[in-house]
Amino acid sequence: MAPDFRATDRAFSAGLDRRPSLIGLDRDGIARALLDAGERSDKVKMRASQLFHWIYHRGARSFDEMTSISKAWRADLDDRFVIGRPEVTNYQESSDGTRKWLMRFGDGHEAETVHIPEEDRGALCVSSQVGCTLTCAFCHTGTQKLVRNLTAGEIIAQLMVARDTIGEWPTPKDGNRYISNIVMMGMGEPLLNYENVARALKIAMDGDGIAISKRRITLSTSGVVPMIERCGRELEVNLAISLHAVNDELRDVLVPINRKHPLRELMDACRTYPAANNARRITWEYVMLDGINDSPAEARELVRLIRGIPSKVNLIPFNPWPGAPYACSKPEAIRKFAEIVNDAGYSSPVRTPRGQDIMAACGQLKTASERERRQKTGVAG
Template sequence: MTTTNLLEFDLDGLAAFCERLGEKRFRATQLFRWIHQRGASDFDAMSDLAKSLREKLKGCAHVRALPVVSEHVSSDGTVKWLFDVGDGNAVESVFIPEDDRGTLCISSQAGCAVGCRFCSTGHQGFSRNLTTGEIIAQLWFAEHSLRKRLRADERVISNVVMMGMGEPLQNYSALVPALKAMLDDHGYGLSRRRVTVSTSGVVPMIDRLGNDCPVALAVSLHAPNDPLRDNLVPLNRKYPLAELLEACNRYLEHAPRDFITFEYCMLDGVNDQPEHAEELIRLVKPGGRVGVRCKFNLIPFNPFPASGLLRSPQNRVLAFAKVLGDAGIVTTVRKTRGDDIDAACGQLAGDVKDRTRAAERMAKQRTIPIKPEA
């Protein structure tokens, strides 16, 4: 008999599911806490649920994470998991530990259809959207496996960024319930300021997100003018810079932060010259071409053969940052994390397909190559 994975629901969805079982909403709240706060998957362990409800759930529901194909731990403590999502597809998630936070980078699609030149995931192509359950399962698994490993009683993951494989806003119907589960005080209780959706610029969906579930917004900008951005981010041909930045300004009316983060991948000789920085200033400063309250995050490019691109030298990155900073624009240079395990920005999905085929072979042997917990 087909059963329902309860990771597919935000709290409202789970309440509707419980109502169909003849149960009241407070039972859904109890169940939601067990699943997300405690990481429980065994209904018998949910001791404050009525025995009658536990028996009902056993017959129609389950709580199941994605199968883990592999796990890699970087020398800097970054952890990358490869999850099998079936039919030869796999997605990756990355946990980045820092002194004051723990950030999980989550995928929203298997592959990506946007096709940005500097992104290895885009060169893989697009397979399919993930379901809400497949999105939230990455957080569910990472949070509770890390708690066990670190022997932590409290939350390990304080920040979530939808910056893994895929364009989140092209999977909107699955994204929003997953965000709501992350934000819910009965779930992960994350602040809206600490959940970030990164988009390459799907303008209509930026507007919808601002109305439906405003969280922090990061926009993959990467160029100061339309001809260059058309080449680097093909979606710009549909939603050019002026439209995109106007959507950013509309989003700020709802956003939990008072600025938009613009991500800017530094490409040697392509978009990293002082004149590019000056053009960005004219684009985003008040009174400029469009003007938007923002900060810039300059990202070192992680080269891969199919791109034909190279990383900007560090001195040029710092000079670029200084031009922006001198104009009063808050600018940071992202530190590369996890590049020794292909977990750095733009590197996800490096050899996902080969590893997925390997996982399928090993699944027949009922084994998964995951490193033992410390």
């Protein structure tokens, strides 16, 4: 069956519908919106809980679907609010089952979301910004300038659109889900949009709604050191670090935020990350670049760097993109690197590239919409 991408979402995403959206609001936010719309204060708490359940547990896409509330109130809600999704302007499925959505938001800007399936589960890779500010040298997304942060509603809506497509409403009770994990590894740097990311993830974790456990959510950062402790304390999600180099000289080139927060500061923040323990290890993401960062000496230095931190190392074969300045490490170099890290007692799986035929693999996400917008408006960039 073809995915249900509705015409009503196109009107919402085009900015033609001026009614405020309830997507992205928690119960308190929904209650405030109802009060502002003239709802009686003695009914607000109950009605906010009803709406939260219908929106995030049952996945309602219109107020008419909310059959447990009166027709009169449904009509009133429809006059005042929307619960529309972003418009899906491009949807692709890879030969390996990976799915990629390009979603357009109310101001016309777009971001990408990817679902990576396994046999009985799957991870949804969610974007936090349109574009990215960090310009990591090996990352295709980093070649697109930052346009803006995504709102909490635009972040959580990516998960909701994916569940619409896959057909995972209402929230499964037995935990057997095709979207079982969230990884904040899409377009953008999540810790540079922390407030919106945190609001969205708290909605995703709510047991009466989407109900994805904090243990199944991973936030990836390139090293925004001042926000790491707060993230662990407030969200308690798993932490992944885009490391990619074991000395400041190389990391300054590959991951430019290192010039502001060098390795010593980053490692100190990870050693004290509140949510890390032996059962919930910090993941170190390390893209393998031929002749750049893949020597045995660098593998040994990586082991030295992470010593004393509950850790797992994900080795990521570089995924090429048009004009990329690097090549993927040779299989034998990756094997030797992994062997050194494994022999030191750290799990070091080599990530199998997924979705390469639809440019959905790690580091490949980049929408062409911003270039097209500039061409249409005559703005240079």
